[in-house]
Amino acid sequence: MITIVVAHDTRRGIGKDGWMPWDLPEDLKNFRKLTLHHDIVMGRVTFAAMKKPLSERHTFVITKNESYTYQHKDVTVLHDLTSLLREYKGSDRTLMVCGGAAVYAQALPYADDMWISLVDGEYEADTFFPPYDVQDFIIESKERKDGFTIIHYIRK
Numbered sequence: 001m002i003t004i005v006v007a008h009d010t011r012r013g014i015g016k017d018g019w020m021p022w023d024l025p026e027d028l029k030n031f032r033k034l035t036l037h038h039d040i041v042m043g044r045v046t047f048a049a050m051k052k053p054l055s056e057r058h059t060f061v062i063t064k065n066e067s068y069t070y071q072h073k074d075v076t077v078l079h080d081l082t083s084l085l086r087e088y089k090g091s092d093r094t095l096m097v098c099g100g101a102a103v104y105a106q107a108l109p110y111a112d113d114m115w116i117s118l119v120d121g122e123y124e125a126d127t128f129f130p131p132y133d134v135q136d137f138i139i140e141s142k143e144r145k146d147g148f149t150i151i152h153y154i155r156k
């Protein structure tokens with residue numbers, strides 16, 4: 001199963017200068033709650049911004065750089081995102097897709113569901129979540145928080 005987890009604003013902005021354009025600690029708590037004890041995948045740039053691997057999760061880091069290495073029991077460096085997505089798509093195990101832009105774009109067609117924190121307003125951004133059609137999904141739940149709304153979309 002493939003699950004996307006993202007916070008984007010009303011223009012689908014997700015990042016600015018290597019980090020998120022907003023300061024929403026409650027969204028980071030929600031990210032932790034959703035991803036804990038799951039396998040997660042992220043691009044090399046997002047991983048580098050985290051400074052250290054996220055605890056109690058196994059992280060697949062995607063890079064084209066064949067000489068990039070990262071020695072840690074909870075981290076696997078991979079070069080082929082499509083194979084990883086295909087492996088989890090037909091499996092009971094969940095792969096949580098955690099960005100950034102190109103990783104989201106490649107994973108979107110495979111996504112069974114999406115946890116989207118829809119951040120109020122428009123922020124200056126240099127990185128964007130890909131366009132998606134809400135008609136392809138049903139809204140399983142919607143929870144209003146201070147400054148954002150958590151929407152759980154499940155593919156029809």
Ligand SMILES: NC(=O)c1ccc[n+]([C@@H]2O[C@H](COP(=O)([O-])OP(=O)(O)OC[C@H]3O[C@@H](n4cnc5c(N)ncnc54)[C@H](OP(=O)(O)O)[C@@H]3O)[C@@H](O)[C@H]2O)c1
Nearest residue numbers: 006007014015018019020043044045046063064099100101
């Ligand atoms: N709001 C959110 O929920 C959220 C979530 C995640 C990230 N972000 C933000 O997004 C920004 C970072 O995202 P980004 O899009 O710039 O970078 P990114 O997706 O984290 O990393 C990009 C890198 O991933 C590797 N990569 C991507 N697709 C690949 C593929 N198919 N095969 C092999 N390698 C692949 C490449 O690494 P190499 O260059 O090493 O080859 C590429 O340069 C930051 O501002 C971050 O804060 C926001």
